[in-house]
Amino acid sequence: MTFTDNLKHPLEVWAGVECTVNRVGEKYFDQLERNGHAVRLDDLELFAGLGIKKIRYPVLWERVAPNGLDNADWSWSDERLGRLQELGMTPIVGLVHHGSGPRDTSLIDPAFPQKLAVFARAVAERYPWIKHYTPVNEPLTTARFSGMYGHWYPHGRDNLTFIRALLVECEAIALSMKAIREVNLNAQLVQTEDLGKTYSTAKLAYQTEFENERRWLSFDLLCGRINQNHFIWDYLCKSGMSETQLQTACVNSYCPPDIIGINHYLTSDRFLDENLENYPACTHGGNGRDNYADVEAVRVCADSVAGVYTLLQEAWKRYNLPIAVTEVHLSCTREEQLRWFYEAWNAAQKLQNEGIDIRAITAWALLGSYDWNSLLTRAVGYYESGVFDLRSPHPRPTAIAKLVCDLATGHQPNHPLLNTPGWWHRSERLLYPAVSCINEGSTDWEIVSGKQTYPTPNFQLPTHPLIIVGARGTLGKAFARLCEVRGITYCLLSRQEMDITDPAFVDAVLGELKPWAIVNAAGYVRVDDAEREPHICLKINTEGAAILATACAQHNAALLTFSSDLVFNGAVTNPYVETDNAAPLNVYGCSKVLAEKLVLQAYPASLVIRTSAFFSPWDEYNFVTIALRELSAGNTFVAAEDAVVSPTYVPDLVHASLDLLIDGESGLWHLANKSAIAWADLARLAAKQAGVSIKNLVALPTQQLGLIAPRPTYSVLGSDRGQIMPCLDSAMSRYFEEITNLSSTSLF
Known part of the structure; x- marks a missing residue:
């Protein structure tokens, strides 16, 4: 032919x-x-x-x-x-x-x-x-x-x-x-x-x-x-x-x-x-x-x-x-x-x-x-x-x-x-000792040491990275870790490398790196402290996010940014969906609601993900890891018995967020592992799977915890756009699998 x-x-x-x-x-x-x-x-x-x-x-x-x-x-x-x-x-x-x-x-x-x-x-x-x-x-x-x-x-x-x-x-x-x-x-x-x-x-x-x-x-x-x-x-x-x-x-x-x-x-x-x-x-x-x-x-x-x-x-x-x-x-x-x-x-x-x-x-x-x-x-x-x-x-x-x-x-x-x-x-x-497999009919077989790459098609070197803002935070580090696994070229930036509250700084970095997308994993996350310093919370969470959105629109880069379940007041008993009216009870929630509005006004193509109650195998300061560490050490651990949330396994969140970003999705999305559970029950669930005693777990009403910022007693996230996250039981099982894999640096 x-x-x-x-x-x-x-x-x-x-x-x-x-x-x-x-x-x-x-x-x-x-x-x-x-x-x-x-x-x-x-x-x-x-x-x-x-x-x-x-x-x-x-x-x-x-x-x-x-x-x-x-x-x-x-x-x-x-x-x-x-x-x-x-x-x-x-x-x-x-x-x-x-x-x-x-x-x-x-x-x-x-x-x-x-x-x-x-x-x-x-x-x-x-x-x-x-x-x-x-x-x-x-x-x-x-x-x-x-x-x-x-x-x-x-x-x-x-x-x-x-x-x-x-x-x-x-x-x-x-x-x-x-x-x-x-x-x-x-x-x-x-x-x-x-x-x-x-x-x-x-x-x-x-x-x-x-x-x-x-x-x-x-x-x-x-x-x-x-x-x-x-x-x-x-x-x-x-x-x-x-x-x-x-x-x-x-x-x-x-x-x-x-x-x-x-x-x-x-x-x-x-x-x-x-x-x-x-x-x-x-x-x-x-x-x-x-x-x-x-x-x-x-x-x-x-x-x-x-x-x-x-x-x-x-x-x-x-x-x-x-x-x-x-x-x-x-x-x-x-x-x-x-x-x-x-x-x-x-x-x-x-x-x-x-x-x-x-x-x-x-x-x-x-x-x-x-x-x-x-x-x-x-x-x-x-x-x-x-x-x-x-x-x-x-x-x-x-x-x-x-x-x-x-x-x-x-x-x-x-x-x-x-x-x-x-x-x-x-x-x-490579999961096993590498073996040469060049010619199946040959007797020239050789066990080779280490992990090697083999010839690939002619790929161009990536010139447009994914920028991840928030190098010191749990979410930013998780994005970097999983982008490495997924073969997504990225630049993980700290505040010193790009201050999102400085428009000129943001514009200069985007002009130099020419990213195809930005993940805003930075933010002010201290909910109680925000009540004392609302101006700082609003500057980072609201102004910073809006500045990023404006810059992304100008540079034709996709934007993924995060919001919270704390934009809701807990007056309902069914999971909140994307179209439900936001009515925050605290400064932190207000900063996120306003950020959502300004981001989508400045750049409607932005993807804004509301999420909730992180737990992760890769940091020491999330609720599940702290609960297990304290209970396994025989210490008292106090958790709310009446505040119902939808916990979010950080690796699931990162994978789902990246998929949606690559798909070109925009607007508000809710992402959390499918569940509705009180904080104290979450501690019990984790302890049961870990084989840890819960005799020192103290379950109290939220009002007795001494929290400064008011919080909703119900902030479960559902979705009208798509239930793409696994259930909590699956997430918890994989959390413990990963903890086991990291046992040489056990967190608890």
């Missing part, structure tokens, strides 16, 4: 909705029900607004016809597919997405292929205008999870069940496409599969060679490459299937894809190592010949793992068929999600320029996904946001939405955070 030929297919942005309906035992897990798309037609307008032209979209067998075609309900599909037509989006229709079909069949049912083909024909007859199909998503992956690892129905844990499931799925794809093409001769197969690469030590090179051949099995079956001369043939025969059965299955599975869809995740690349002592027991396994640990390659390989670029090259060389990356998603912080997607896009563009027929990059999980951290074996509500975040009353576009829109409409993304390599390119990715 020449470059001229390639111009016929400029790189497109596709998208997809996570729509898995998988079965565990007798229970079905339905992502469309979990993400609410099952009842939100308006989502399609949001998707169209991204500028995408193709979308992977479900018409799932289990949902449409769980009780047979005679009882099928097409109403949902009719409405959605019709609306996609109106919006100008071409659906790539999926019929089974990690599923095993209705209850009367399974992936090892010999009749599964014919049954799915009957459904496929019905879909084609009902929607004859649809051209692109994925009858079975990721058949190899689904066969592994259902037949080898036992995660999903029919819960097999052996090679025979795995192979039977894979052959049934591939035959189902072939029969389904045959049925569809009898209705629509021009129908195209867009066949998806998760694809990673395996690395190992020299001793396990034989296992690596096997794994790196087995990963192609679904595509090899569909492309007619499996025969007695195939590397995997003996393995297939030894599984328990006869050669005649295999030959028949291979013939029945022949259906070369029109487009090969490659899905790749960071966990897809694996490393095998017989040195079990270097790895936790949960990673230990074996093949009957050798015992070894199986870990994420990115966590141990000192050098570059395959990456999207190499995998796409390999797929092209093996099949010489058009390729699309049909899922790009990373469960991570927002800027890392951006970096992962953009890296995949750039790799595809580079391959296109080299003459390889790459059609598209797919923004996967438009609405995010639920419980994939447990491989969909439990429904506990673990949510990963995607292009849109569902933790708001309506799907909220994230920074990924802007990136997708830019790429889909031919605009160059320009966010400065894209210039920093993702964590998978940085040295902190």
